[in-house]
Structure formats: structure tokens, C-alpha cells
Amino acid sequence: MAAGGSGGGLLAFLRLLGQLKRVPRTGWVYRNVAKPESVSDHMYRMAVMALVSEDKNLNKDRCIRLALVHDMAECIVGDIAPADNISKEEKHRREEAAMKQLTQLLSEDLKKEIYELWENKITGVILKARLWCLKNQEYENQCTAEAKFVKQLDQCEMILQAFEYEELENTPGRLQDFYDSTAGKFVHPEILQLVSLINTERNKKTATTCHPHS
Ligand SMILES: Nc1nc2c(ncn2[C@H]2C[C@H](O)[C@@H](COP(=O)(O)O)O2)c(=O)[nH]1
Numbered sequence: 001m002a003a004g005g006s007g008g009g010l011l012a013f014l015r016l017l018g019q020l021k022r023v024p025r026t027g028w029v030y031r032n033v034a035k036p037e038s039v040s041d042h043m044y045r046m047a048v049m050a051l052v053s054e055d056k057n058l059n060k061d062r063c064i065r066l067a068l069v070h071d072m073a074e075c076i077v078g079d080i081a082p083a084d085n086i087s088k089e090e091k092h093r094r095e096e097a098a099m100k101q102l103t104q105l106l107s108e109d110l111k112k113e114i115y116e117l118w119e120n121k122i123t124g125v126i127l128k129a130r131l132w133c134l135k136n137q138e139y140e141n142q143c144t145a146e147a148k149f150v151k152q153l154d155q156c157e158m159i160l161q162a163f164e165y166e167e168l169e170n171t172p173g174r175l176q177d178f179y180d181s182t183a184g185k186f187v188h189p190e191i192l193q194l195v196s197l198i199n200t201e202r203n204k205k206t207a208t209t210c211h212p213h214s
């Protein structure tokens, strides 16, 4: 690891990043989940989900990097959930400023690498984003197959976590809205297969609870 321009930049970057371990995922906080995971918990499993992908058409290394970077700005901005009713433009503005603050602590090469990986996260099209696409920016504006795959991992990891909370708290079906809001958003075959497995396991639990004597 090369320290950033100011030498102490790398340590400052890593300490800011460490805040992700203490940022609870807002979606669970709003639903009163007892011990909500952190943003880094979420991104770690996403990175492993990318690691175990067998799709040879995807650049797996790039997917892992995108997963590790996609919510990085939340160490400064916090975890903005749809329920916060903050516009995509305002969310992007805050996260863009945070990513600039974070990456300016690193060397020029690393700054460019990490900032460009992050930039392709905007869903929907903004003219500026299209220009970024041309410069091959990644996650923020869903330019590449890898960015689209990682976006689906983002939502798949979330519904898997919702199922696990329902199991842990023995409240089958309680977090149904996470399933409703992501319905139809999964396209990649591997992710569709994983979502199907999650739904099968989850439906068993719900069925058992509805008819405890069955
Ligand atoms: N209730 C819902 N909450 C959602 C949904 N999509 C995301 N979220 C939550 C999960 C996180 O706490 C936060 C942002 O998630 P990102 O991974 O996009 O940073 O919002 C949803 O569909 N329903």
C-alpha cells in the first residue's frame, strides 16, 4: 500500500472507511430489527457473492471491486434509504462529495481507480452520467454488465438478509416489503436461481408458521 500524497492520507482514508463498520443499515433500523448489520457487513457478503459467481462472461475481479466500493460514500453520508425520501440527485450530490473527500486522501492513480469504480451507481440516466459512461465509469450509472450484476447482488443480498432476520426473530413474512420492492428487478440467471432458493426456504418457514400443526 502506497500512502497518499500527504503520507498520512492512507491512514485517514482507512479510518474514515472504518466508520462503515458502525453505520447500521437504515432499512433494518426503520423496521426495528434488533441488531441491524452494518454497511460493511452488507458489502462484504456482496463481494463474496461476486467472488463465487461462475458467469465467465463477467469480469469477476471488477464485480468484486464494484461491490467493495459501491456504498463506500456511506462512511461519510450515512445509509440513505428510500424511506428517507431524499431525491436521487441529492443523494448522488452528497455521495459524490463524500467520494471526492475520501479519494483525495489517496495517490492520483488510486483516486482515479476508486472514484471511477464508484461513479456508475446512479440508476436512471443523467446526461452527465452518460458522459461518464463514455469514459467507462462504472457502478454509479450502471454502464457495464458488471455494474448491472452488482446492482442485482445489492438487492439479492438485502432480501437474503431480510429472510435471515425473519428467521432469527421468528417473525416469518414480517419483512415482506423488501421482497415486494425488489420483485422483478432480478435478471441475471445466477441471481434468479439464488433468489428462487431464498424464496423456497422462506416459503417453507411461512407455511409452517401459518399451519403449525401441518
Ligand atoms: N424497505 C426497503 N429498504 C430498502 C430498499 N432498498 C434499499 N433499502 C434500504 C437498505 C439500506 O439500508 C438502504 C440503502 O440501500 P443501498 O444498498 O442501496 O445503499 O435502503 C427497499 O426496496 N425497501
Ligand SMILES: [Mn+2]
Pocket (backbone or CB within 6 Å): 042, 070, 071, 154
Ligand atoms: Mn448496497
